[in-house]
Amino acid sequence: MPFSALSLSGDDVDKKVMRPPSSDRKTIVENFFSLTLFQLIITFIPFLTVPYLIRVIGAEKFGLISFAYAFVLYFALLADYGFNYSALREISISKEDISKVSRIFIAVMTLKLCFLILSLSLIGVLCIWVPKFREDWPVYLASSGYLVGYVLFATFLFQGMEKMKYLLFLNLPSAAFTLLILILVKSEEDFLRVPLLGSAGSILVGLLALATAFRKLGIRWERPRLEQIQHEFKEGWSMFLSNLVSVGHGNIRILAVGLFAGDRITGYYTVAERLMNMLQVFPLSLWVQVVYPRLCSIFVENKGRFLKMIQGFQKVATLLYLLMSGAGFVFATWIVNLLCGNPAEEAITSLRFLVVALFLTAANAFRVQFFLVQGRREIVLKISLFSGGIATLLVFPLTLYLSYPGTALSLIVLLSLAYVLTEREMRARRL
Template identity: 30%
Template sequence: MIDPVANRKRLIENILSLGAVQLASYVLPFLSLPYLALTLGVDALGRIAFALSVAQIFVVLTDYGFNLSAPKDISVARDDPQRVSEIYCAVTLLRAGLALAGGLLLLVLTRTVPRFQEDASLLLVTYTMVLGNILFPQWLFQGLEQLKLASVFQVIARLLVFAGTFTLVHGPEDVLWAAWLQAGGTVLGGLMAVPFTLRALRGAGLRWPSKAQFHHQLQEGWHVFLSTAAINVYTSSNAFFLGLFAAPAMVGHYHVAEKLIRAVQMVFGPISNAVYPHVARLAATDEQAALRFNRRLLLRLGAAATVVTAMVWLLAPQVVARLFGPAYEPAVGVLRIFALLPLLIVASNILGIQTMLTLGMKVAFSRILLGAALVDFAVFIPAAYWFGAEGAAWANVLVELYVTVTMAVVLHGAGRSPLSSRLAVPAP
């Protein structure tokens, strides 16, 4: 029997812990962004944005889907240390192999493709994001619901990076330092967390996984990988596509607006990540209870996101002017378009990750996001080519709208929608 009071306390602790990590990962870099924008200039900032977007593609490659599939396995097996160790080792070894393949591919690109040759040093420096992402297994701590102490290391690392930005970056000639500090904080946090990672295995040590475990993790993560790769195409990768044919200054304007809206969206991220294991366990035993939980979550977070959307639209001119100065005025229009994203992403996260994935609708989930990636390819390049950074932003919003509406339609058709009027929702 699960103690509801203890379970609620653990859930709140995990939300707060993930909130601390999100604050360290997004808010601190965001706070240093105005300094970097003014110190480096629009062109150098655009070059860093391009390099970081390339690194993010490789982060998605090495995540593969384990960041969502593995916490579910860990959550189910957390009372069996031997099983937890085998899952951890299988996932980590697979991610390391993917990181090695990605590193070799990046080396080839920096030697053969002109656009990559121009910023080869920046691209190699920002690849440290991939290594840091492997070293810090947030998915393990998330599945064990032991995020409280683990989050401390990420916060300390990000604080050191934050201080280093103002100490080491003084002009455009320090662009490599700026890139390393933007990307390398994850490595520092991961190294600091290694002892705690081993302790989380509770004496089971490191075990060479069976072939069946490797196969299981690859199979479980595959549909999530397709989904996250598709998501990356129309979110983080858009700065990459824009950077292939647009001037660095345009990428800089897009990057500033995107960072502002991502900093706003991170308010909702910790809640989503922390409730996922809870919803997964609930769905395994009582599907209707999981749907009722998600309905309450959607109504409450949706209302909050609507308020956030209105505030961002109204305050965009003042925020950009005060933080970045007149050189970044074109970012105002981009930010106002991006203001629609928090509401759409909250809705699609609850309908997709919290509902479709926990109810085993992985294939439908993947197909929707693959379709979204195709839509993005169809609209992004012409929109960005003809309308610049604002066109790129509109393409992003239209794809998010497609994802949200399609998920709602599929869930309604399957009779598993949290929005169904037939779903009896008791008072919280």
């Protein structure tokens, strides 16, 4: 069995504990619904604008905006570093000590601001010297504001403190800016307003999140300590490398399609990617994000209960996404026709490849969390570097020779390798 009590000592395993206490269930349920509404705002509402934008500005301009967005998001990986795991874990364990939480928060935000300055400088250099980016530099400049807001919004703090409700309320202004697209974008000539509105909403939300951290969560300002900054940098390093090759592969895919297949196909491929991402968020990513802080606490308190919970989570996730992926494959034509207003073959084929990837993601989700909660980031790093590295090397030649199906195929390769390697690591440790 992938997860077994063999990984724990006899004293650690409480076989009587089959379900989390009601207090844990209540916290998890409350945070799940808060985070669900939060993700509805940041994922589903923008997704609703896709059919409108495809019809109004066309697939080509939509593809250009998607390419610019993916380009900027790659720098978000640098700004994010590995803090959404390392700092989140530290805060979830120390959330009762507001002084310690404040030190972690200040150190992490100092590093994130340094990464932001570096990222914006690199974007500027590329827009000046690289023809591909220089031709459409206003689009990349307008999209860069999203990066600023992303850095200012300390999601790791709200999740670590298990204050998910603030994520919901803080993102309401962002939803309003997104919906303004339906009012202010009326023709192809208005396409630049799309990234401008997105960036404006992101920056506003980031500033509100900072204010909330100090006023509502009790974060105290203090001068950043060098030793704390060095500690956070070291703690986040392994997850940064992991995210760079695994999460970063998502942005590389859209960049590869944009470079080799053109803006129109990029637009249709992005529709399939966004739909897959939405199905991954609802409910898998939400589920993982909500239970991760609680699992970290439970692991420290009772390893037997931690083991039982994560076993059950993985079984349910695998079955649920087997059904969802099968439905997505069968009804791909109908779904694409509904979203794009036409049965675009590029989007249909991409979607059918990507729902396979969706199932592979779910089948390994809590197996990976099993290692992360225990602080065994080096295992996840090793798996991510190998599988993500192979897939990243393949994405450009596969896209060059197979076009957009090759791009989606590279993701299936990544997730298949990750699953096999995770299974091998668990068997090697008799888990």
